[in-house]
Amino acid sequence: MHYYAEMALLFLLLAVPTSPGAAFDVDPLKPGQAWQYPKDHKVVNVREANSISSYKAMISEVHSFGVRASKYKEKGLPILARQTSTPKPDRWLMLELRGDGQDEIMLAIRNDNLYIEAFANSSGKWHTFAIIRNLIPGATILPFKDSYRGLVNGHANLGTLVLGKETTLRALHELAVYKQSVGADTGCVSRALAIMAVTFCEATRLKPIQASIQPKWLSGGATIEKPLYVVRWSDMSCAVLVARQKKGRYDGPEADKLKNELGMSSLNEVVGALSLILWPKDSSCDSGPITWPRA
Known part of the structure; x- marks a missing residue:
C-alpha cells in the first residue's frame, strides 16, 4: 500500500x-x-x-x-x-x-x-x-x-x-x-x-520520548533514557521564547539548567528536542517576563 x-x-x-x-x-x-x-x-x-x-x-x-x-x-x-x-x-x-x-x-x-x-x-x-x-x-x-x-x-x-x-x-x-x-x-x-x-x-x-517508544511500540521494552527531559520541558520552552527576545542569545537560568543537566550546549539542540512549546503561566520564565506572544 x-x-x-x-x-x-x-x-x-x-x-x-x-x-x-x-x-x-x-x-x-x-x-x-x-x-x-x-x-x-x-x-x-x-x-x-x-x-x-x-x-x-x-x-x-x-x-x-x-x-x-x-x-x-x-x-x-x-x-x-x-x-x-x-x-x-x-x-x-x-x-x-x-x-x-x-x-x-x-x-x-x-x-x-x-x-x-x-x-x-x-x-x-x-x-x-x-x-x-x-x-x-x-x-x-x-x-x-x-x-x-x-x-x-x-x-x-x-x-x-x-x-x-x-x-x-x-x-x-x-x-x-x-x-x-x-x-x-x-x-x-x-x-x-x-x-x-x-x-x-x-x-x-518531546521528540526524544517519541523516538524511544516508537521503534519498540510492537516489540516492547522501550525505556526513557533521560527522564529529566520530561521535567525540563518548561525550561526548554522558556529558553526558546527568551532567545527570541534576546536576539537569539542562549543564556540565562533556563539555558544554564539545560547545559548543565542535559548537555544542551546550543539553542538548536533545544529546538531539536521539542515538538511543542509551552506558553508559561503568567507569561513568566526564570529569565523574566515573556513579552511575546500575546494572548
Whole structure:
C-alpha cells in the first residue's frame, strides 16, 4: 500500500472523532457534565495499533489537538495556547482508549499543556486529583498527587517504566477496572497513569520520548533514557521564547539548567528536542517576563 494511503487509513481506524461510547455520559445540558465542554473527542483502539506507523499516527492526532488553538510559532514549533491557572482549560481533549475485551477508558487532557487531569473507567466513573476536586461533580478523588512524584515517586523513576503496545494495554486495563476502596493498593493505577502520560502526552511534547517508544511500540521494552527531559520541558520552552527576545542569545537560568543537566550546549539542540512549546503561566520564565506572544 502506498505510504500516504496507509497513513490515511490509519487515521480513519485509530483516531477519528466519533460519538462517545455508551458508558460515557457527556450530555452538555446536564449540569454534572458541563465541565467537559468545549472539547474534542477522539477514539483510539490501542489493540488495533499493529504497526509503528500506527503509533506515530496516534501521537500526530494528539499533536493536532494541541496546535488547534495555537496562534504562534517559533523556530517552526507551534506554541500551545496560553497556560491558565484555572482548573478548567479553554478546551479539553477527551481521548477515549479502547483495549482488550470491554476495556475502555477516557482521559481528560488539557489543551494548554497536555496534562491528564482525570480519567473515567469502563463504567464511566470519573477519577481526578485533589487539587481540582471541585471541577468534576461526583468524581472519585485519587489518593495520590498529580505529579510524577505522586505517580511513581519522582521523575527519575520514569526510567523504570517499560513501554510499548502491550504495556499500554495492561495500563489501560488497570484504569478500566479500577474501583477505589479502603486499603486497596493504588500503586498499579498510579503507575498506569504514568504510562499513559508518557506514551501519549510526553511523546507528543518531546521528540526524544517519541523516538524511544516508537521503534519498540510492537516489540516492547522501550525505556526513557533521560527522564529529566520530561521535567525540563518548561525550561526548554522558556529558553526558546527568551532567545527570541534576546536576539537569539542562549543564556540565562533556563539555558544554564539545560547545559548543565542535559548537555544542551546550543539553542538548536533545544529546538531539536521539542515538538511543542509551552506558553508559561503568567507569561513568566526564570529569565523574566515573556513579552511575546500575546494572548
